[in-house]
């Protein structure tokens with residue numbers, strides 16, 4: 687199974703070009719879509735989730751019993767789709783159990799006993815079984831996100847889209863959410879859209895970085911990191927020195943560490959007074975997006 691996105695473009699009525707000729711091939715497994723605020727991640731996710739039209743381009747889902755044109759065969763796509771949107775509203779006075787049951791019947795699971803089994807299984811899976819009879823309005827942010835995953839999993843979807851799921855979660859809830867995502871079956875495409883680099887490092891075997899509506903990098907995170915080997919240089923500087931380093935070096939990130947500012951610069955050759963560092967995915971991210979835009983990281 688594959689999701690093949692070709693030349694997708696979208697300009698909103700206010701003139702913002704949210705997607706510029708985006709092409710990506712996404713295979714089974716966990717795919718990370720990383721980009722800064724406003725990069726176009728949600729626009730891309732909503733288009734794939736059949737919730738918004740593109741101006742041009744194509745999206746095909748292949749490898750099912752019949753290939754689907756995602757942009758036109760919306761009903762067929764929705765039958766195999768699980769979607770957790772960025773802003774997931776819940777009805778505050780409905781219990782988790784009742785809400786999942788309702789969504790399951792909307793998804794066409796007509797048999798009451800079958801529905802009950804599915805709902806109970808999902809509540810167990812996302813660790814909300816004990817609180818299934820509590821109203822959703824009483825849930826914490828992490829519990830709501832886990833409920834969101836449970837509703838996205840109803841009907842055994844083959845394509846799952848989760849849009850910035852861990853923003854606002856504490857570390858324990860984020861871990862729990864990561865474990866849950868990683869348990870989703872191998873024969874499913876899971877697209878995880880996020881601006882948190884660590885989420886992708888922990889979970890994804892394939893990824894893309896988008897910035898200002900364009901794909902600026904794509905591949906296995908380990909390969910992208912390996913490509914930067916020997917090219918990232920580090921120095922601890924005073925905050926007041928950052929601007930002058932920006933004039934003379936390709937500074938990709940600055941970060942406060944124990945009261946000092948850690949500066950990372952990109953260079954094919956050694957930089958005087960800098961020490962070499964082993965790159966990580968955050969360096970890949972900043973190296974790619976600073977080619978397109980200024981990033982202030984302190």
Ligand SMILES: Nc1ncnc2c1ncn2[C@@H]1O[C@H](COP(=O)(O)OP(=O)(O)OP(=O)(O)O)[C@@H](O)[C@H]1O
Nearest residue numbers: 698700702704721722723724725726727728729730
């Ligand atoms: N309905 C809309 N009408 C007009 N402009 C929009 C609309 N939705 C998004 N945009 C603009 O399109 C660009 C891409 O937005 P999008 O929400 O897709 O990015 P994102 O990567 O998901 O960002 P974030 O991480 O902040 O959610 C932004 O400049 C945004 O302001």
